[in-house]
Amino acid sequence: MNVSIGDRIRNLREFRDITQEELARRADVSVDTVRKLEQGARQSARINTLRALARALDVQLERLVGQPAVTQELSDDGGLIALRDAIQVPGALPGVPADDDLEDPPDPDAWTRSVEKATAIYWAGDYSRLFSRLPLLLRDGRAAAREHGTEQVWRQLALVYQLAASLATQAGHADWAFAAVEKQLAAAARASDPLMEGMAVSTLSWVLLRQGRWEQAQQVAERKADALEPSIRRASAVQLAVYGNLLIAAATPAARSDQHEHAQSLLNVAESAATRSGPVRAYGSAFSVVDVRTQQVNVSLAGEESRPAAALTAAARVDVADITRPVHSASHRVDVAQARYQTGDGEGALDLLLEVERDQPEWIRFQAVASATVREMLEAERRRNTPLRGLASRLGVDPTL
Numbered sequence: 232m233n234v235s236i237g238d239r240i241r242n243l244r245e246f247r248d249i250t251q252e253e254l255a256r257r258a259d260v261s262v263d264t265v266r267k268l269e270q271g272a273r274q275s276a277r278i279n280t281l282r283a284l285a286r287a288l289d290v291q292l293e294r295l296v297g298q299p300a301v302t303q304e305l306s307d308d309g310g311l312i313a314l315r316d317a318i319q320v321p322g323a324l325p326g327v328p329a330d331d332d333l334e335d336p337p338d339p340d341a342w343t344r345s346v347e348k349a350t351a352i353y354w355a356g357d358y359s360r361l362f363s364r365l366p367l368l369l370r371d372g373r374a375a376a377r378e379h380g381t382e383q384v385w386r387q388l389a390l391v392y393q394l395a396a397s398l399a400t401q402a403g404h405a406d407w408a409f410a411a412v413e414k415q416l417a418a419a420a421r422a423s424d425p426l427m428e429g430m431a432v433s434t435l436s437w438v439l440l441r442q443g444r445w446e447q448a449q450q451v452a453e454r455k456a457d458a459l460e461p462s463i464r465r466a467s468a469v470q471l472a473v474y475g476n477l478l479i480a481a482a483t484p485a486a487r488s489d490q491h492e493h494a495q496s497l498l499n500v501a502e503s504a505a506t507r508s509g510p511v512r513a514y515g516s517a518f519s520v521v522d523v524r525t526q527q528v529n530v531s532l533a534g535e536e537s538r539p540a541a542a543l544t545a546a547a548r549v550d551v552a553d554i555t556r557p558v559h560s561a562s563h564r565v566d567v568a569q570a571r572y573q574t575g576d577g578e579g580a581l582d583l584l585l586e587v588e589r590d591q592p593e594w595i596r597f598q599a600v601a602s603a604t605v606r607e608m609l610e611a612e613r614r615r616n617t618p619l620r621g622l623a624s625r626l627g628v629d630p631t632l
Contacts, residue, residue: 236281236606237268239295243288244269258287259535273610278569278603279537282487286443291405292599310362311402317366318395318411320373336378337371339387345371346387350515353394354556356594358401365395382422389418389427390515396434400441401597408438429459429473430514436480445484452481453497471508472518475501479526486530491538494530498523510555521553525563532569539573542566561591562598569604577608581619588622595626602626 244254244265251269255262260280267273276284285295321327337345349368352361372388392415399408412435419427432455439448456477461470478501486494502523510519524545531542546567554560564587572580584605588595595601605623612619 235271236276236295237271237273240265240284240288241269243290243295247288254284254287258283260284276603277537277573277607278600279533279535281599281603282443283535291403291441291443311404313366314362314395314399315404315407317369318392318399318407318414323373323414336374339375339379339381339384342368342371342375343383343387346390349394350390353397354558356558356561356591358398358593358597361394361398365391365398369395376418376421380421382424385418385422386424386427389415389422389424389431392418393431393434393515396438400438401594403597405438405442409435409442412438425459426469426473427514429455429477430516433473433476433480433516436477436484440484440487445487448484449481449488452477452484456481466507468508468511469513471504472511472513472516475504475508475518475523476516478504479523482526482530483533486533489534489536491530491534494533495527498527498530501526512555517555517559519553519555521549522559524549525554525559525566528563528566528570532566532573537573539570542570543574546570557591558594561587561594565595565598565601565604569600572604572608577611580604581608581622585618585622588625592625602628 240254244251249257251265252262255265258265258280260283264273264276264280265284268276281295282292285292288295345364345368349361349364352364368391372384372391375384376388392411396408396411396415399405399411412431415431415434416428419425419431432451436448436452439445439451456474459470459474459477461467461474466474478497482494482497482501485491485497502520505518505520505523508518511517527545528542528549531538531545546563549563551560551563554563564583568580568583568587571577571583584595584601587601605619605626605628608619609623609628
């Protein structure tokens with residue numbers, strides 16, 4: 232039985248015991264929008280409207296739009312529940328006897344190479360394979376840290392927790408991700424690495440953003456950026472990269488809160504840092520001018536007043552071939568597709584979404600923005616569009632709408 236967004240809104244609203252008028256007031260949307268969604272007269276709404284409704288209903292966007300929280304592929308070596316168990320280890324809590332002592336510690340160099348491979352798998356969008364690897368990688372990392380305890384091992388363990396936080400967030404489990412970031416920060420402290428702590432805060436900001444905690448997401452990233460702000464003359468490329476990533480992290484929630492001028496100011500500083508640093512790969516991430524410019528597209532679409540024309544203008548400054556991470560390229564193209572659709576280019580939007588699906592068939596199923604855009608397109612479609620309906624079906628959007 233298909234459950235629509237309107238069904239979820241109505242069920243959550245009734246569970247909260249509030250009227251349609253009260254929900255509309257809390258979300259700052261028209262009551263007509265709420266009524267039409269609940270009655271099935273509309274099957275979707277702009278992504279920013281859905282975010283506002285989710286926030287007003289005190290739920291995550293992923294629950295409202297029915298985003299999948301599992302990978303399509305089952306693995307004998309691990310999976311979603313195994314990842315949860317590897318993050319939330321009872322024996323890691325104070326006063327609880329640990330059983331990790333049963334694990335034989337791996338060779339640190341071999342384990343470090345495994346961490347590097349896992350990072351590449353994440354940015355390639357192969358989530359099923361990463362789900363099968365991460366639980367063991369975390370257990371081995373804890374054993375290696377216990378046995379060897381070098382700063383390098385702790386630094387690598389922090390990177391694995393960063394991967395775990397990122398993957399859990401993509402799968403719609405931001406609570407697990409928060410726990411993983413806590414452990415990432417603890418490992419960074421053991422590594423005596425303030426820049427790793429900076430990257431952990433950048434990850435934390437993203438987790439808070441996905442939880443709908445926009446103000447906190449902006450504050451933690453901005454404050455850490457201020458604390459790590461490098462001297463322009465003496466800063467290394469890596470210092471500039473961590474600083475710039477924190478500015479990018481702060482810009483997104485600022486735009487969601489309709490602070491577009493402030494978000495643009497943060498990105499201007501980040502682009503200046505990227506111009507000075509040049510392309511940098513460090514701490515499981517990347518930083519460059521093109522990374523900042525893709526975010527300028529994203530923030531133009533954020534907030535209650537989406538600015539799709541500005542997003543397309545910003546996108547014209549981005550050479551997609553310069554984007555080094557496959558998942559980042561896919562995310563940027565989904566943003567451009569959303570902007571194209573909102574400016575009336577439905578055909579161009581569909582072509583781009585189908586291109587992204589060909590490149591990232593697993594990743595795109597986890598993207599609420601892609602699903603919401605397809606819902607909008609499907610509802611507005613006046614004729615049978617086989618490619619659109621096929622894409623909707625593969626993304627879990629009811630193609631009979």
